[in-house]
Amino acid sequence: MVASTVYQNRDLLLQICGVLNNYGYQVINSEFGTLHPPLGMNNVDACLAAVQECDIFFGIINPNYSTGITHQEFQRAIDLNKPRRFIAHSFVTFSRKLLAQYMYADEAKTQRNNFEIQSTSVMDSVRVIDMYNDAIQANLPYEERKYHWVQEFFRPDEALRHIETLFKDIKRVENELAILNNQAQ
Secondary structure, eight states: OEEEOOTTTHHHHHHHHHHHHHHTOOOOOTTTTOOOOOTTOOHHHHHHHHHHHOSSEEEEEOSOOTTSHHHHHHHHHHHTTOOEEEEEEHHHHHHHHHHHHHHBSSTTSOSBOSOOOOOOSSOSOTHHHHHHHHHTTTTSOGGGOSSOOEEEESSHHHHHHHHHHHHSOHHHHHHHHHHHHHHHO
16 A cells, blocks of 8 residues: 655655556555545545555655545554555655754653644645654654654655665565564464
8 A cells, every 4th residue: 555645746656656556566545546445435434444455555754744644544554563664755854853842842852742833835734744753653662663764755766766675576575574474473
């Protein structure tokens, strides 16, 4: 499953879905048209059901939060301990460092306060930083973080190069998933 906000990110999102599809993956993504919404299920529930269905979760953290459905998908993948990968736009990682002094009520940066920004062309909400923190499992001690790698990108070619590194060798991905499944049993 590929989870991402769509607003101002549609071209890259569809390109990523197309590349993964060409590698042989059965991509689940609503904007790509491959998420099957069960009859009688609302958008949020359909997206969260798709997270449950997927074998591997790929999250794209863009500087646009939009409706928050993508964040709910991230949280569901984390709660289900789905194998997952993430990339984040450099606006998010830069803003995370810059705004940390305002976003937390304590020096350890563990207690998030109500700090928010006005929507701009750079970022529409600091909740994208919350998504990043969820992705890296910032709430856990470093040694307990299982899936905390988030590759930063600025240009689409940087994102696509990382997609190739992660997913082009589908046999390697299948072997990694098999090892994880065996460890879980």
